[in-house]
Amino acid sequence: MKFVLGVDAGGTSTRAMAVAADGTVLGTGRAGGANPNSHPPEEAVANLAAAIRAAHPEPAGASACVIGMAGTAKLTDPVVAALFDRTWRALGLDPVVILTDAEVAFASATDAxxxxxxxxxxxxxxxxxxxxxxxxxxxxxxxxxxxxxxxxxxxxxxxxxxxxxxxxxxxxxxxxxxxxxxxxxxxxxxxxxxxxxxxxxxxxxxxxxxxxxxxxxxxxxxxxxxxxxxxxxxxxxxxxxxxxxxxxPIVLVGSVLGEDTRVGARVRAKLAGLDVRASSDGVLGAAWLAAVEAFGEDLARRPG
Amino acid sequence: MKFVLGVDAGGTSTRAMAVAADGTVLGTGRAGGANPNSHPPEEAVANLAAAIRAAHPEPAGASACVIGMAGTAKLTDPVVAALFDRTWRALGLDPVVILTDAEVAFASATDAxxxxxxxxxxxxxxxxxxxxxxxxxxxxxxxxxxxxxxxxxxxxxxxxxxxxxxxxxxxxxxxxxxxxxxxxxxxxxxxxxxxxxxxxxxxxxxxxxxxxxxxxxxxxxxxxxxxxxxxxxxxxxxxxxxxxxxxxPIVLVGSVLGEDTRVGARVRAKLAGLDVRASSDGVLGAAWLAAVEAFGEDLARRPG
Missing domain, CATH: 3.30.420.40 (ATPase, nucleotide binding domain)
Structure with a gap:
C-alpha cells in the first residue's frame, strides 16, 4: 500500500505521521525536539529517526517524506548536511524534502x-x-x-x-x-x-x-x-x-496571532475581506505536502 | 587668593582647571579617564586626584570644587562613595559637588x-x-x-x-x-x-x-x-x-549633534527660532559652576 511520511520537527518535540494515498492515517510517532539550531545535530537526527520509525515500521516504503523544520539555514553547513543525509540513507528514505516550518504551517491551513x-x-x-x-x-x-x-x-x-x-x-x-x-x-x-x-x-x-x-x-x-x-x-x-x-489565503501562525489574543483579533479585523486562516497542526501540513510530492496536486488527499 | 576647581571626568581623560575669582585661569591638569562605570573606582579616584593636583598644588585652598562625570549613578554604591569621600579628604577638598556630564555641558554653553x-x-x-x-x-x-x-x-x-x-x-x-x-x-x-x-x-x-x-x-x-x-x-x-x-537655551551635546553633521544640521533647522547652542569644553562649564557655588550667581566669572 502506498503511503507518505510527514514530519513536524519543532524545538521541543518532533511528530511524524504516515498517511495512505486515500488519506487514512496509518500511524503517528513522537520524539524530542529536532531543530538543528537549538539541538546538537546528532540529537536532532536521532529524534527525527525515532519519530519516523514510530509512525511507520518500514519508512523505506514511503513514496515521499516531507519534514518541516525551523532553523533550516543550519543545513547549509556541510557537516550537518552529511549527517542528515546518512540518517535518510539508514532509514531508506529517498528523497526527503526539508521545508521551513512556515511552508508547512501554510499548507496546514489551505490546499492553495x-x-x-x-x-x-x-x-x-x-x-x-x-x-x-x-x-x-x-x-x-x-x-x-x-x-x-x-x-x-x-x-x-x-x-x-x-x-x-x-x-x-x-x-x-x-x-x-x-x-x-x-x-x-x-x-x-x-x-x-x-x-x-x-x-x-x-x-x-x-x-x-x-x-x-x-x-x-x-x-x-x-x-x-x-x-x-x-x-x-x-x-x-x-x-x-x-x-x-x-x-x-493569508495563514496566521504563532502565539501572538492566536484567535484569543488581542493582537490576533486586531490583525483579523484589519484584514477583513481577505481569506484569513489560522494554521493547523504542522504535521498535517507536512503529510499533505508529502502526498502532493508523491501523487500530485490533483490526487493528493489530506490526512483524516 | 580665592580660587575654585572645575573637573571634567570623561571616559578617556580627566581634565581639571583652577580659576581665580576674577576668571583668571591659574592652572590646568590632565590625567586618564575617571568614569566609575568604565574604570575601576580606585583608578577613577587616582586619576581625579592627579588631574586636580596638576591644576593646583594646594587644592585644599579651593573655595569650591565641581566635578562633571558620566556614570554618577555608580556613586550610590556605598563602597564607591566611601572611596571617593576618602579621596576628597586626602586632597583637603570640602565640599565637592559631583554633577552629571549633562549639567556641566549645559553650563559650558550658557550662564542661564x-x-x-x-x-x-x-x-x-x-x-x-x-x-x-x-x-x-x-x-x-x-x-x-x-x-x-x-x-x-x-x-x-x-x-x-x-x-x-x-x-x-x-x-x-x-x-x-x-x-x-x-x-x-x-x-x-x-x-x-x-x-x-x-x-x-x-x-x-x-x-x-x-x-x-x-x-x-x-x-x-x-x-x-x-x-x-x-x-x-x-x-x-x-x-x-x-x-x-x-x-x-537648548544646548546640543555629542558626536551626532555636531554642527558639521547632517543630523545636527537638521535638528538646528527644526529648532529655528529657539536659542540653540553647541556645548563647549566641559571643564569650562565645571569651573564656572564652581564659581557660582563659591561666589554666587552675580559674582561668578567664567574662566578666561
Missing part, C-alpha cells in the same frame, strides 16, 4: 499553492508562498534589527510605556502596574523604579523581554495603543509580500 | 540657570535644567529600550534599510553599498548577503551597530530619510522636557 504566511511568536516574519514554497520573505531580521509586532517587540513596548509613565506625574495605569510587578520593581519611588526597571530589563538576554508581552492584554489605553501598532506592523509586513489585489 | 540639554552620542537623552541642575530627563533608556536618534539608532536603521534594499530587486544605493562594505559582506548573491548582514550585525555587541552611523552622511534618499527621522525624534525628546512657550 499560493498565498501568504504571517508568523508572530517571539519573533515575526511574513512569507510569500508560490507553488507551496516560500519564495520571498518580509521582516524576520531578528530582535536586534526588527521583529516588529512580535512577542519581543510587544514586551519591549510594554516596558517602554512603563518607563514613560514613570517619568510623568500621573497615576500609573494597569499596564505599568503589571509590568513593574512582573519585573519585581517597587513603584513607590518613581525615579528609582525607572532606573531599576531599565536595570532589570538589561540584566537578562534581550529576547527575554518577550515575557512582558502577555501583559498588553490588560484593559489600559497604553496597552491598546501597543496592540494597535503591533497589528498595523504585522499587517504591513504580510501585505508587503503580496501582489496588488491578490486574494490568496 | 534654566533650559534643556540634548545629548546624542552612542546613546541619547534630554535633560530639563532648572537652577543649573538636571531635574528631569526624557529618553535615555539605553540601546535595548530606546536611545532614539542616537549613534546606535542611526547605525541600526542604516542596517535595516540595507536589509530592506536587499529584499527588493532594485539597484543597491550608496547607503546599502556602504553598509555592506563596512560589514564586509559581498552583495553579489542578495539572499546570501541578507543572511550574512544579519549574522555580522548579531556577531558583535549590539552597541557596536553605532559603527554604521557615520554612513548616513552619504547622498542617498534612504540615508536622508533616516537622518530626518533621527532629527524628529531628537527634537521631540528635547521639547518634551520644556514648558509650553519656554524660550530658555
Amino acid at each position: 499553492p499560493d498565498g501568504t504566511v504571517l508568523i508572530a511568536g517571539t519573533g515575526s516574519i511574513a512569507g510569500r508562498i508560490r507553488g507551496h514554497r516560500m519564495v520571498a520573505t518580509e521582516g524576520g531580521y531578528g530582535w536586534l534589527l526588527g521583529d516588529e509586532g512580535s512577542g519581543f517587540w510587544l514586551g519591549r513596548e510594554a516596558v517602554r510605556a512603563t518607563l514613560a509613565a514613570l517619568g510623568r506625574d500621573a497615576e500609573l495605569g494597569p499596564l505599568a502596574t503589571a509590568v513593574l510587578a512582573e519585573a519585581g520593581v517597587d513603584p513607590a519611588d518613581r525615579r528609582l523604579a525607572w532606573r531599576r526597571l531599565i536595570t532589570v530589563a538589561n540584566a537578562e538576554a534581550p529576547i527575554r523581554l518577550a515575557r512582558f508581552a502577555p501583559l498588553v492584554a490588560v484593559a489600559d489605553p497604553a496597552a491598546a495603543d501597543i496592540v494597535e501598532r503591533a497589528a498595523d506592523l504585522l499587517v504591513a509586513t504580510a501585505l508587503a509580500t503580496r501582489d496588488p489585489g491578490e486574494d490568496s | 540657570p534654566d533650559g534643556t540639554v540634548l545629548i546624542a552620542g552612542t546613546g541619547s537623552i534630554a535633560g530639563r535644567i532648572r537652577g543649573h541642575r538636571m531635574v528631569a530627563t526624557e529618553g535615555g533608556y539605553g540601546w535595548l529600550l530606546g536611545d532614539e536618534g542616537s549613534g546606535f539608532w542611526l547605525g541600526r536603521e542604516a542596517v535595516r534599510a540595507t536589509l530592506a534594499a536587499l529584499g527588493r530587486d532594485a539597484e543597491l544605493g550608496p547607503l546599502a553599498t556602504a553598509v555592506l562594505a563596512e560589514a564586509g559582506v559581498d552583495p553579489a548573491d542578495r539572499r546570501l548577503a541578507w543572511r550574512r548582514l544579519i549574522t555580522v550585525a548579531n556577531a558583535e555587541a549590539p552597541i557596536r551597530l553605532a559603527r554604521f552611523a557615520p554612513l548616513v552622511a552619504v547622498a542617498d534618499p534612504a540615508a536622508a530619510d533616516i537622518v530626518e527621522r533621527a532629527a524628529d525624534l531628537l527634537v521631540a525628546t528635547a521639547l518634551a522636557t520644556r514648558d509650553p512657550g519656554e524660550d530658555s
